[in-house]
Amino acid sequence: MKKIIALVLLCLLIPLLVYSATIPSKRVLVVYYSRTGHNQLVAEALANKFNADLERLIDRKKRTGLFAFFIAGKDANTKQIGNIEPLKLNPKDYDTILIGGPAWNGHITPAVRAFLVRNDLSGKKIGLFGSCHFIGVEDALKEAAGLIYGAGNKKFPTLALKEEELKQETLTKKIDAFYSAMQYSE
Ligand SMILES: Cc1cc2nc3c(=O)[nH]c(=O)nc-3n(C[C@H](O)[C@H](O)[C@H](O)COP(=O)(O)O)c2cc1C
Numbered sequence: 001m002k003k004i005i006a007l008v009l010l011c012l013l014i015p016l017l018v019y020s021a022t023i024p025s026k027r028v029l030v031v032y033y034s035r036t037g038h039n040q041l042v043a044e045a046l047a048n049k050f051n052a053d054l055e056r057l058i059d060r061k062k063r064t065g066l067f068a069f070f071i072a073g074k075d076a077n078t079k080q081i082g083n084i085e086p087l088k089l090n091p092k093d094y095d096t097i098l099i100g101g102p103a104w105n106g107h108i109t110p111a112v113r114a115f116l117v118r119n120d121l122s123g124k125k126i127g128l129f130g131s132c133h134f135i136g137v138e139d140a141l142k143e144a145a146g147l148i149y150g151a152g153n154k155k156f157p158t159l160a161l162k163e164e165e166l167k168q169e170t171l172t173k174k175i176d177a178f179y180s181a182m183q184y185s186e
Pocket of ligand 1: 033034035036037038039040069070072073101102103104105106131132133134135136163
């Protein structure tokens with residue numbers, strides 16, 4: 001009798017295991033631009049928390065040096081669409097996409113703009129993050145939200161950081177709150 005019960009249980013268990021192994025798990029992608037490393041730090045911490053893949057946006061335009069700094073500000077103000085290197089990963093393969101970068105004069109960077117306008121993100125669960133020195137990141141994240149195709153007036157969870165908040169303990173708390181907000185967002 002015991003053998004029969006064991007056999008029946010095994011017959012039920014095997015299809016269940018096969019089924020669960022073939023269901024694709026919800027995939028998360030963190031896409032970011034970072035000129036001086038702050039958003040890279042945040043993106044890596046997010047990738048760790050969300051068990052996500054990472055895609056760094058590379059702007060082909062020179063963005064280092066004093067002159068380039070001023071040009072970067074002008075490009076952000078005039079809403080330039082950056083010339084970025086091809087992506088290594090395909091956003092279409094992901095259910096959730098977290099997009100981030102620095103605020104430049106209260107705007108998103110040309111690289112992030114290029115990603116947002118060139119990718120159809122409708123139907124994706126989106127989260128936005130970014131950093132600034134003192135002021136402007138909230139405006140930049142609002143601008144990003146407005147560019148997301150198919151978003152309408154939808155609000156996305158955001159993680160807006162000032163550089164002083166990038167210390168381990170504060171950052172962990174803020175990322176935890178962002179993580180919870182993402183669980184409840186559509
Ligand atoms: C062109 C340019 C414009 C910027 N404008 C602002 C700004 O308006 N307000 C602010 O607080 N920080 C501003 N910053 C600072 C960056 O937003 C901040 O250092 C950010 O954390 C950098 O992120 P990253 O290291 O990932 O590039 C600006 C930086 C650059 C290069």
